[in-house]
Every structure is written in C-alpha cells, then in structure tokens.
Amino acid sequence: MALMVEIKPGERIIVGESLITNDGNRARLQIEGDAPILREKDVMRPEEADTPCRRIYLVVQLMYLSSDPRQHFDLYFDLIRDVQQAAPSTLRRIDRINNQILTGSFYKALKEAKSLIDYEKELMDHAARS
Amino acid sequence: MSDITLSSAVRNNLLSLQNTADLLGKTQERLATGKKVNSALDDPTAFFTAASLQSRSGDLNRLLDSVGLAVQTLEAADAGIKAITDLVDSAEAAARQALQASGPQTTSSVTGSASATYNPGAFAAVAGTGASLTADAVGSLTFTATDIGNEDNFVTDTTISEDDVLVLTINGQDQTITFGTDTGEVNTGAALETAIDNLAGVEASYTGNALTISGETADDTIVLATATTDAVTTELGGLSEGATEQGRVNLLSQSAVTQGQTLSITIGATNKSITFGTGANEVSTLAELNTELGTLVNGSASVNATNGNISVSAANATDTITLGGSATLSNFGIAAGEFSNLIGGTGAPVSQNDTLTLQVGSNTALTVTFGTGANEVNTIAELNAALGSLAGGTASADTTTGAISISATDTADGITVSESTSGVATAFGLTTGDFASVTTNSTERAAREAEFNDLLTQIDQLARDASFNGNNLLQSDNLTVIFNEDASSSLKITGVDFDSGGLGITAVATNAFQTDTNIDTALSQLDTATTSLRSQASTFGSNLSVVETRQQFTKELTNVLETGAAGLTLADTNEEGANMLALQTRQQLSTVALSLASQNDQSVLRLF
Numbered sequence: 001m002a003l004m005v006e007i008k009p010g011e012r013i014i015v016g017e018s019l020i021t022n023d024g025n026r027a028r029l030q031i032e033g034d035a036p037i038l039r040e041k042d043v044m045r046p047e048e049a050d051t052p053c054r055r056i057y058l059v060v061q062l063m064y065l066s067s068d069p070r071q072h073f074d075l076y077f078d079l080i081r082d083v084q085q086a087a088p089s090t091l092r093r094i095d096r097i098n099n100q101i102l103t104g105s106f107y108k109a110l111k112e113a114k115s116l117i118d119y120e121k122e123l124m125d126h127a128a129r130s
Numbered sequence: 131m132s133d134i135t136l137s138s139a140v141r142n143n144l145l146s147l148q149n150t151a152d153l154l155g156k157t158q159e160r161l162a163t164g165k166k167v168n169s170a171l172d173d174p175t176a177f178f179t180a181a182s183l184q185s186r187s188g189d190l191n192r193l194l195d196s197v198g199l200a201v202q203t204l205e206a207a208d209a210g211i212k213a214i215t216d217l218v219d220s221a222e223a224a225a226r227q228a229l230q231a232s233g234p235q236t237t238s239s240v241t242g243s244a245s246a247t248y249n250p251g252a253f254a255a256v257a258g259t260g261a262s263l264t265a266d267a268v269g270s271l272t273f274t275a276t277d278i279g280n281e282d283n284f285v286t287d288t289t290i291s292e293d294d295v296l297v298l299t300i301n302g303q304d305q306t307i308t309f310g311t312d313t314g315e316v317n318t319g320a321a322l323e324t325a326i327d328n329l330a331g332v333e334a335s336y337t338g339n340a341l342t343i344s345g346e347t348a349d350d351t352i353v354l355a356t357a358t359t360d361a362v363t364t365e366l367g368g369l370s371e372g373a374t375e376q377g378r379v380n381l382l383s384q385s386a387v388t389q390g391q392t393l394s395i396t397i398g399a400t401n402k403s404i405t406f407g408t409g410a411n412e413v414s415t416l417a418e419l420n421t422e423l424g425t426l427v428n429g430s431a432s433v434n435a436t437n438g439n440i441s442v443s444a445a446n447a448t449d450t451i452t453l454g455g456s457a458t459l460s461n462f463g464i465a466a467g468e469f470s471n472l473i474g475g476t477g478a479p480v481s482q483n484d485t486l487t488l489q490v491g492s493n494t495a496l497t498v499t500f501g502t503g504a505n506e507v508n509t510i511a512e513l514n515a516a517l518g519s520l521a522g523g524t525a526s527a528d529t530t531t532g533a534i535s536i537s538a539t540d541t542a543d544g545i546t547v548s549e550s551t552s553g554v555a556t557a558f559g560l561t562t563g564d565f566a567s568v569t570t571n572s573t574e575r576a577a578r579e580a581e582f583n584d585l586l587t588q589i590d591q592l593a594r595d596a597s598f599n600g601n602n603l604l605q606s607d608n609l610t611v612i613f614n615e616d617a618s619s620s621l622k623i624t625g626v627d628f629d630s631g632g633l634g635i636t637a638v639a640t641n642a643f644q645t646d647t648n649i650d651t652a653l654s655q656l657d658t659a660t661t662s663l664r665s666q667a668s669t670f671g672s673n674l675s676v677v678e679t680r681q682q683f684t685k686e687l688t689n690v691l692e693t694g695a696a697g698l699t700l701a702d703t704n705e706e707g708a709n710m711l712a713l714q715t716r717q718q719l720s721t722v723a724l725s726l727a728s729q730n731d732q733s734v735l736r737l738f
Binding site for chain 2: 012014016017018019043045046049050051052055058059061062065066068069070071072073074075077078079080081082083084085086087088089090091095098099101102103104105120123124125126127128
C-alpha cells in the first residue's frame with residue numbers, strides 16, 4: 001500500500017497535517033498509511049481559484065486534507081448546484097466527482113475535479129470566441 | 131423495386147422538407163409539455179442521464195436506510211461499552227475494598243468453664259469419718275472366770291469360805307460384800323450380782339458368765355481393794371488386788387490413744403499440738419479433746435461427741451491443714467498429711483499424684499503434678515506459677531473461678547488437654563481432647579466477593595442487550611456497511627465478545643476473596659478488560675465517524691440528484707459557456723470566495 005513519490009530539490013509535499021519541503025537533493029519517498037498526500041503541483045491556492053469549477057476543486061481539496069470533511073459539504077453542494085444549473089452538460093463529470101467522494105476516494109475525486117476544470121475551460125473559451 | 135433517380139437538388143429539398151416536418155413535430159411536443167426534453171429521441175444522452183439520476187437517487191435512498199441502521203447499531207454498541215466500563219470500574223472498586231479489609235482471623239485458645247469444680251476461694255477442710263469411739267466410756271473391772279454366775283453355793287462349792295469378803299473402793303469409798311449364809315451375805319452368783327448392783331456407782335453383769343463390774347457413769351471409779359480375801363480374787367479370776375478402772379479415762383480405756391501420744395494440727399503457719407494422757411494439760415476424754423481443739427487459730431476444729439470423728443477447717447483459702455502426731459489418727463477418723471482446697475481436703479477436686487497435661491502444637495508439653503512434694507502443686511498460687519512455663523502459649527488459672535484458660539502464641543497451633551485420671555480436667559473447667567485453631571472468614575470480604583460476581587452477571591446482561599435490529603457488535607456479530615450501489619465501497623466492522631468471559635474476567639469461587647492473591651488476579655483481569663474496552667470504544671468511535679460522514683454526503687447528494695434531474699435543460703455549448711462566465715462574476719461578488727479562503731486558512735494549506 002506504499003505510495004512512491006519523488007520530490008525534486010525545493011519541491012514541497014503535504015502529508016497529513018504537515019508540509020514537507022525537500023531541502024537537498026532529489027529524494028524518493030515511500031509513504032504508507034491513511035494520511036492524505038498532496039504534491040505541490042496538485043495544490044490549488046485560494047487566489048488561483050477564480051472560476052466556479054476551480055472553486056469546486058478547492059473545496060474537494062479541503063475535504064481531502066481535512067479531519068472532518070463534513071464541514072465542507074454544504075459549500076460543495078452549493079457550488080455544484082450552481083455549476084449544474086449553468087451548464088447541465090457538466091452533470092456527468094460532477095457525478096463522477098460525487099461517486100469518488102461517496103466512496104471515500106478523495107484523491108480520485110480531486111482528479112475528476114481537475115478534468116472538470118479542463119472542460120470548463122473549453123466551454124468558456126468557446127463562449128469568449130463567439 | 132423502383133429505380134428512381136433523384137437529382138441532388140430534389141434530394142436536398144426532400145431532406146429539408148423531412149427536417150422541417152421533424153422540427154414542427156418537435157416544437158409542437160415542446161409546446162405541449164413545457165419541457166425541453168421529452169423523450170429519448172430528442173436528446174438521448176440527456177434523457178437517459180436524467181432517468182439514471184432519478185433511479186440512482188432511489189438506490190442511494192435505499193442505501194441510506196441501511197447506513198442509518200448501521201449507525202444505530204454502532205451507537206448501541208458504543209452505549210453498551212460505556213455501561214460495561216462503568217460496571218468494570220465498580221467491580222474494581224469492590225475488589226480494592228476487599229483487599230483493604232483484613233482477611234480471615236485465626237484464633238487458638240481454650241477457655242475453662244466457670245463451672246470448674248475447683249474453688250480457689252474454698253477453705254481447706256478435713257472431715258474425719260469412720261471413728262467409732264464413745265464419749266461416755268464407762269470404766270469396768272472384768273473377771274474372767276466363766277462359771278461364777280452359775281454358782282449356787284459359794285461356801286460349799288468353791289474355795290470361798292464363810293465370811294470371805296469382796297472389797298470395792300467405789301469413788302474412794304470402801305464397799306464390802308461378804309460371802310456366807312447369813313442374812314445380808316452372798317452365796318450365789320445371782321445374789322452377788324444383786325449385791326453389787328445395790329452398791330451406788332457400780333453395776334454388775336455377766337458376760338458369758340464372766341463377771342463384769344462397771345461404773346454407773348463415766349466418772350465413777352472402781353478399785354479392787356487389797357482387803358479382798360485372796361480366795362475371792364482367785365475364784366473370780368483374772369484380776370489382781372488393786373486393779374483399777376477410771377470411768378473418766380475414756381480415750382485411754384477405749385485404746386483410742388495411749389499415754390503421751392500427740393495430735394498435731396498445723397493451719398497455715400500456726401501449729402497446735404495436743405498430748406493425750408492423764409496429766410495436767412493432757413487430754414483424756416472426748417470432751418477435753420473438743421475443748422482443746424476449740425482453741426485452734428487460723429481455723430477451727432472439733433471432735434464429734436458421738437463417734438470421735440475429728441473435723442478441721444482453715445479460715446483462709448490460702449492455708450493448708452497439716453495433720454500429724456504420734457497418735458493413731460485413724461481412731462479419730464482422720465489421717466496424717468497435708469490438706470488444701472485443691473488436694474486432699476473436703477471438696478478438693480484432685481488427689482495426690484494426679485496430673486494435668488497441656489500441650490500447644492508440637493511444643494514441649496507441660497505436665498502439672500498435684501501433690502504436696504517439691505515441684506508439685508497444691509495451691510492456686512503454685513498452679514499459676516507452674517502454668518506460666520507453658521511452651522508455645524500462655525495459661526493461667528482464674529483465682530476466683532478456678533478455671534484454666536490457655537491460648538497459643540502461634541495461632542496455627544492447636545491445644546491438647548489430657549489428664550491422668552477422669553475429673554482432673556473438669557476440676558479446672560476443661561475437657562480433655564485436641565482443640566484445633568479456628569479460622570473465621572472476613573465478612574467484609576465475603577460481601578465484596580458477592581458484589582463482584584453480581585457485577586459480572588450484570589456485564590453479561592448488558593453485553594447481550596447491546597444489539598440493534600438483531601445485530602450485536604458486542605457479541606461477535608459483524609457489520610458491513612455499503613456506501614454505493616454496486617457495493618464496491620464498503621466498510622467492514624468486526625464485532626467483539628464483551629461479556630465477562632470475553633473480557634477475560636472470571637467469576638470467583640466462594641471465599642476466594644479471603645486470599646489476597648485471588649483478589650490481585652481479579653484486579654489484573656479487570657485492568658486488561660478496561661484496556662480492551664477503551665481500545666474498542668475508540669475503534670467503534672472512528673468507524674462511526676466514517677459511516678456518519680458518508681451518510682451525510684449521501685443524504686445531500688440524493689437531494690442534489692433529484693433537483694438536478696428535474697431541472698435538466700438542453701442548452702448548447704454557447705449558452706453554457708455564457709452561463710459559466712456569468713456565474714464566475716456572480717461568485718466573485720458573493721461571499722463564496724471569502725468563505726473558501728477562510729476555510730483554506732484553517733487547514734495545512736495555509737502553509738503554502
């Protein structure tokens with residue numbers, strides 16, 4: 001069940017409630033256990049979450065890293081309701097996020113949320129062009 | 131089979147017509163139902179998505195029910211664990227209390243009964259028995275001739291001649307009886323008897339025809355005077371002239387004593403010595419003896435006037451009576467020796483050479499020999515001194531009741547009492563035999579023990595009652611909670627056995643708590659049980675948290691799915707894109723961004 005991660009020098013990784021920064025050379029870590037693991041490239045900061053689907057990603061990220069995900073549920077459902085209403089074609093993708101959350105696979109949910117962001121970009125680019 | 135060739139223009143027109151017809155139909159349907167998507171043909175994907183969302187919502191609702199049941203089962207187990215933990219704490223308190231209470235008490239002692247036949251307060255006494263003296267022993271002269279009474283003519287038939295005389299000095303006065311045939315003279319045995327009887331102070335009788343002349347009272351003295359004719363003396367036989375009897379000299383005449391013999395009575399430290407005889411300060415009669423005995427100090431003594439039994443008693447319980455002297459004491463019904471309230475005297479419970487043996491455990495036995503010799507015991511003081519040397523214990527005789535009490539120093543030792551003859555032990559309120567030590571169990575510990583076992587029964591009851599919907603996680607039932615419709619995501623909760631046996635606490639046997647090690651065992655079992663309970667409570671707690679989280683998400687999701695399905699609209703990508711841009715702006719103006727940021731700051735992401 002061990003997860004192998006490679007961290008370049010200066011790169012950061014969140015493990016559980018700690019932030020680990022690689023100070024030296026390229027490091028390869030083997031991480032076991034139930035603690036949430038998030039690599040630097042997967043982290044979204046609040047200032048980066050400026051679109052509805054990015055905000056969904058942010059909330060899912062919060063759920064993943066939190067000890068009590070329940071506190072974020074209300075906000076999550078508000079966000080996906082708004083997005084569903086605005087663009088019903090997102091329904092399938094949102095559903096996939098929901099399923100992952102439902103079964104407790106928050107990391108996979110995060111991945112699905114990433115693909116949702118990509119789809120949103122398509123929609124907004126299209127609207128901007130026409 | 132027609133082979134109609136259409137030109138492209140005609141074909142295009144035909145298609146366009148068909149499309150228009152389709153559009154008309156569609157528009158009419160839409161107008162009729164108000165929904166933008168009516169059937170699978172309009173937008174098959176959207177239609178089926180909506181349908182599947184609705185059925186999914188139904189499935190999830192059914193899942194929610196069983197998740198809800200799982201939550202309640204976990205809560206029942208949790209409540210059970212809490213209650214069992216309280217009972218385990220109470221059991222621990224009971225066991226600790228038992229440990230603090232003192233354990234069984236062992237005693238080893240024998241207490242003599244106050245009805246001991248020995249009475250230390252009694253005065254020593256000697257009561258003579260069997261004497262057969264008479265007080266008024268009458269002096270008498272006995273003639274041994276056997277035929278004198280039958281003589282009917284002394285002058286003719288015997289050597290006695292006419293005018294021979296028998297002279298008796300009676301009480302100092304000479305009285306003469308003349309033999310012969312003249313008036314007033316005696317010639318037959320009968321006449322002789324009558325003549326003597328007529329004399330004052332004397333009587334005559336024949337004992338087998340031998341003549342006995344006795345004084346009438348004990349004070350009368352008779353002397354066979356020397357003036358008596360020789361022939362008379364010879365004929366009467368047996369006595370010489372001058373033979374004397376003194377009625378008053380009864381002890382000597384009875385051969386009870388001889389001149390000069392002594393009787394010695396010592397009571398305590400005071401001695402009285404009486405000399406028998408006829409001299410001054412000497413005792414010759416029972417009356418004189420009684421008077422002399424009456425002057426005894428430290429006690430009292432007397433002689434029975436009817437039979438001569440002497441009785442002596444001390445006036446202090448501590449004084450011993452010692453009898454002795456050269457006289458034959460058995461004539462007075464007594465014997466020489468020492469007499470105390472313990473040995474020998476009247477009511478004394480033991481005799482010379484009786485023994486009482488006491489032994490504590492296997493220590494050296496103590497044998498008390500009763501008697502008057504050296505190292506022998508005949509007083510209460512000597513008894514207590516002897517008892518003081520009992521090995522392995524203490525013993526003493528009560529100076530009031532005479533009862534002996536013994537106790538062992540090592541309470542594990544028993545006490546053995548034995549006697550040389552029957553009656554010695556009961557003299558001191560004891561019975562012979564082996565007396566084992568007695569162990570009494572602590573009632574406090576027995577009560578705590580009952581409490582302990584009772585609590586275990588209650589624990590068993592609680593464990594059995596911790597079920598919900600037929601599922602008892604405290605009696606090894608397992609619970610699987612399914613989180614999605616195809617059961618690919620689930621949580622298996624393993625049950626445990628938390629009745630007293632499952633927790634490793636065993637009920638204790640009767641009187642187990644009397645022994646410290648048994649209580650320690652129980653306490654260590656309770657300790658282990660408490661650890662198991664805590665650990666399991668924590669496991670169930672985190673299981674419950676996971677299940678409740680999923681439950682909440684599922685609830686909100688079914689809500690969203692239903693509203694999503696109902697409000698499904700067909701918009702084209704242009705419309706959707708525009709909607710998204712509008713939403714983006716709207717969100718920026720709302721509090722969404724703020725709350726997202728604040729939630730972010732409370733997590734590890736704030737470090738980024």
